[in-house]
Amino acid sequence: MKNINPTKTLAWKQLRHHFIDIKNIHMKSFFNVDKNRFCNYSIFFEDKIIIDFSKNRINNETLRLLFKLAEECFLSDAINSMFFGYKINKTENRSVLHTALRNQSNKYNIVDNINITLLIKKELKKLEYFSNSVINGDWKGYTGKTISDVVNIGIGGSYLGPYMVTESLKPYKNHLNIHYISNIDGTDIQEVLKKIDLETTIFLIASKSFSTLETISNANYLKNWCILQTKCAGYLSKHFFALCENVTAALNFGICSKNIFKFWEWVGGRYSLWSASGLSIILSIGFKNFESLLYGSYMMDQHFLYQKISHNIPIILALISIWYTNFFKTETEAIFPYDAYMQAFPEYLQQSYMESNGKSIDRNNSLVTWKTSPIIWGQSGTNGQHSFFQLLHQGTTFIPCDFIIPAISHNPVDDHHEKLLSNFLAQTQSLAFGNNININEKIILKNICNNDYMHHKYCPGNKPSNSIMLKKITPYSLGALISLYEHKIFVQGIILNIYSFDQWGVELGKLVANNIFNDFFIKNININYDSSTLGLINIYKKWNNF
Structure with missing residues (x-):
């Protein structure tokens, strides 16, 4: 994998000049010039998803130069390096092979001379057998009752991914109730304990290292509390399970070996929902649906790996994002899923983007002089329209957006979905074109100052967005969508040399x-804290009688 400063490439320099030529062109001009702009700037993924990137401040020359930038940064070589298992995570000397977890081909992945494909298939079989036994009622709790509730204890990727998927795929949910404990705030535990019966609940401890402070603190509390309440030393063997890479730590915690579901060091936490870390997903929707989720992501992997750059969805979206962050100097990107089931999707992407590419040191060990990850935020539509969309339309901050919607609703109620879709389309159109060409209100820019108040209604438009329409939110299409964003983030990291x-x-x-925690229990702190931190520690200790 080449380590290239993107700002030193010829394409980057040409993009700077091109930006000067294009920055003041209104988006409506692009549509006026190209009557087929929608067809030319949209791509179908099979018959399941369409990505419309026509409402962006780009033209053919912009794309040509962005594609050239990708080539000069040897993007295709980097893609192959990831899929072939090279250790592209240099700072930890690891391969990056979440794609292997969903590999549906007969090709084997080899890491350190080990056939990991066989390991993955073996673990999937174990997950299938266990999940079926719980769902079918064959797995019994310590008093012989069937399982009704599942509690996933994990944080970061061990929470955000599984939670997002189980929420997004609620229409496929079975009878099991899925709960999540992530925060070390005791409220998280107590609120879940109010909802469950220990006789019919299983606990999944999801931590790759099995040492994450929040997760293991919560797990230890629950372990001790459950044993105290049930007065059953054998409770763990029927009710506690580990999803981890560190098997030794799980065994030392008290998890029996048959209750340990493994994933590996080459699976990043925020990319682990495809592995044993996604057991809560499997228990929620069943193994067959989980397989469909894997298959959808695999098909997007194949698109990313083999599709030419000019029709490669993750690459195009990644390059457009780089165009905004580094030339228009945008700071944020917003994600708006117009589907209540997908309300957790923006939060999931926050981690995926900002933990991955929130870096300031490049692969040459130098401070970057360009922008890396944008700030990711968002909310489900149409709630956001009645909250912060005012700023998008008339504010001074320039924010590119992704709008996501299914064409077919799982819950058709009267004409509600048509109204939802109308709002989806209205927002992207209004952001792009504003209202100064709105014939109904006859608001024309040169005349608006004739009325003291009319000009306050002026919306300039020229605000970019991508429209992503899924035929329907299914395990397959959701898997493809998640994979799309994973690869978009990867492409940005490669080109931005981080x-x-x-x-x-x-x-x-x-x-x-950890250091501060230990000092709570020391009378005279010797560590030279800054005055703010030391002052707050001392006030906390005073108020809590330490």
């Missing part, structure tokens, strides 16, 4: 938190 698969900033916070 390592996307570590998170050393997160590790720093963990280290400092």
